[in-house]
Amino acid sequence: MARRVAGAALVVGLLGAGAPVLAAPAYADSTAPAGTQVTASIPSIGDLLRGVEVDWAEGHWNWTAWNDPTPVAFGGDQPNYQCAEYVARSLAAAGLVPGLSPDDPQDDYFHYTAPWGTTYDLLLISDVAPYHNLYDYLMDSHLGTDVGDHPEEARPGDVVVTYADLGGTKSHAGLVATAPDGTNEATVDAHNRARQHYGYHFYAPSHLIRIEPLGLLDGLAQSFAVQPGTGATAGTGTTGAAGTTGGTARFAAPNLMAAPKAAAPKTAAPKAAVPAPANEPNQSGAGRMDPAGPQV
Template sequence: MFPKLKNRSRPLVGIAVTAAFLAAGSTPALAYGSERGAASPVAHERNSWRTTAVKYADARWAWSDWRGRPPHVKNGANQYDFQCAEFVARSLAAAGLLPGLNQDSPQSAYSLYKAQDGKIYNLLLISDLPGYRSLYNFLRDSGLGTDIGDKPDQAHPGDVVVSFERSGTGGPVHTGLITQAADGKSDPAVDAHNNARFHYPLDQYSKDTNEPSTPHILQISPTTGT
């Protein structure tokens, strides 16, 4: 069996790499703003960004390093150097949803990400950590993600799931990417890191934290606003 971590996001990783790398690189991105739900014609009608995000996640769910260096891991294994928040953030960046980032940007670019509102976010984090703004904070603040709570039937491929503790601080502790919608017979499927998961049932994904947790769906909605 593989050991489980108390904090899936391993927040100290984000702090360490901040000083270890230089920020670099940018990629064209779909625009988004505070007008949640107002999807651009291309994103809404073709959903090409959803397909791209899922393809990235499906191809890298077993990676133990963001560069793709071996070893690749088996289902359920820990990925200490490529954890849950970074995996989701890179999936969104691959789809062009994070202005200034692409899927191959260094970790420092994710840990010191300057958003369009001028705030600095650490996209390697999902858990609350004093003095840092996490991936969850960014998705909410930017309007890119809308937290609709525990409503798995409304999740679509490319949306994000964030697990919240039911005890303690009640904050976010784990995240993954929705890769398959519910079909009336089963829950949505999730790709995630730390533990490595591929098209994993959402109801089982929720058990990947040490403490009982509740999954919140963040509907991702690129917009044409600023």
């Protein structure tokens, strides 16, 4: 818990300081004629953090596993480093998963407990009860906004979710690498078959999840907002501590300035293994298979 709170405090500080830090003056090019005004475009904190996501993703799209940089060929299988984990680690590289780094063990992503108390399986994108998957984290944290099937709005660092599983449910995830430019479609980096700058249309039917780092700041603020007269915080999204919908009370708002407590040993029982797809090994915990199996 201390680590999650510290991570949340770091994100709050980073995002909160982002605007003033970026509001630096634009200096004129020294080669410009005297009296010529030069306007520089200053990226937003959101642009910068999405750029960090993409830079990290570009350097890891063909890794064999999170801790094995041995490259696989374009289109090669990555059974131990699947799509949701790859996207989640890209987000963590930009500080958008409080308390997690992109180099943390796979088990930390398998049962990640967010600052608001909900536990997520960030190795999972498919809808498998009772798990809260990567999509749930994006919605609950306010980091992501599902805008539906709008590839024309894709920006580098946004997330694409494919709906090709049974019943039209979630089956795959990738990270937008390049935006559409009027001539070329957006491209996507993804795992489970290693893809870099792969055409967005290959992920249809899909929804675009727009990533707004400042939305995470809003989600954290709502999580830690104490309800009057209760001493408990309000829920922020689709899943409360008990897996319920709506704004149920979760936990007392933490004092982010307090000295961190000693980390308590993890004593929670492991989750029940999700049945592996046909012809795929059933791997629980590290290296566990996504129920959707390999995708594009």
